[in-house]
Amino acid sequence: MAEKKCKINANSTWQEMTPGGTIYDAANSLEFTTGDWRSRKPIWLQEKCKQCGLCVPTCPDSAIPVIEGGNRTDFNYDYCKGCGVCAKACPFNAISME
């Protein structure tokens, strides 16, 4: 199975994919831009954001980058899957799901 995973790339056809799109092996999340599968998108309303940081650890995909100094920046849409957990966690309504 792991051998099959290694052959998958951006040009692979659907026939070459793993059953159910299953991802094998650990520590390969950077190889798969899971944001491609997203149907909803969080929008960061910077003017409302208080930089409290509560949204950052709630993201299961580490798609909220934190820069030097501890402030969050805009979403990394390559890996955000649009689950909306960050929007629920924000006490200042600074994240809108669209």
Ligand code: SF4
């Ligand atoms: S919508 Fe989900 S995956 Fe995207 S940044 Fe928010 S918590 Fe992370």
Ligand code: SF4
């Ligand atoms: S939880 Fe809301 S206010 Fe706090 S850092 Fe995240 S977006 Fe900004």
